[in-house]
Amino acid sequence: MQSKNPFLDEFAKLSTSAMSLAQAAGDEAKAAFRAQGDRFVADMDLIRRDEFEAMKEVMLAEIAALKLEIQSLKSKAE
Numbered sequence: 001m002q003s004k005n006p007f008l009d010e011f012a013k014l015s016t017s018a019m020s021l022a023q024a025a026g027d028e029a030k031a032a033f034r035a036q037g038d039r040f041v042a043d044m045d046l047i048r049r050d051e052f053e054a055m056k057e058v059m060l061a062e063i064a065a066l067k068l069e070i071q072s073l074k075s076k077a078e
Contacts, residue, residue, distance in 0.1 A: 047055075
């Protein structure tokens with residue numbers, strides 16, 4: 001048998017509201033910390049990992065081309 005207790009109903013509603021408010025505050029705090037972290041990284045002039053990997057590939061290709069050019073010049077000199 002179930003009875004309706006207005007006090008418990010209100011307490012349940014209040015608890016639900018408090019939990020959703022706490023979750024929203026947590027999400028807002030995460031967003032604020034992430035923004036502050038991004039700002040910190042931007043101020044330090046750091047690059048992202050994907051940018052580093054792309055630049056690394058370009059540099060390796062240029063090094064390989066220069067090695068071929070050196071080999072070519074050495075063979076012409078001989």
